[in-house]
Amino acid sequence: MDSSNLLIFIICAFALGIILILSRNNIPPKLRRSFAITALVMVVIAFGLLVYSFFSMGQ
Known part of the structure; x- marks a missing residue:
């Protein structure tokens, strides 16, 4: 598994979650x-x- 693509996806997913939590009042219902x-x-x-990825790293 390509770790750079995985890292980018993880960062983007958590950033999107944080942005949605912080701007929940500005999003239309x-x-x-x-x-x-x-x-x-x-x-x-x-x-x-x-x-x-943590479990498959040791193999």
């Missing part, structure tokens, strides 16, 4: 739920890939 679900899915995938 119609888009708020879809943005939150998208950010949550990306953060969960990034966390899963991070854990997977």
Whole structure:
């Protein structure tokens, strides 16, 4: 697995989550739920890939 692409995705996913949390009052109500679900899915995938990379590093 290419670690540079993984690192970029993890940073972007967590940054998107932080940005959405900090600017939750400025997002229109119609888009708020879809943005939150998208950010949550990306953060969960990034966390899963991070854990997977730690376990597969020793092999």
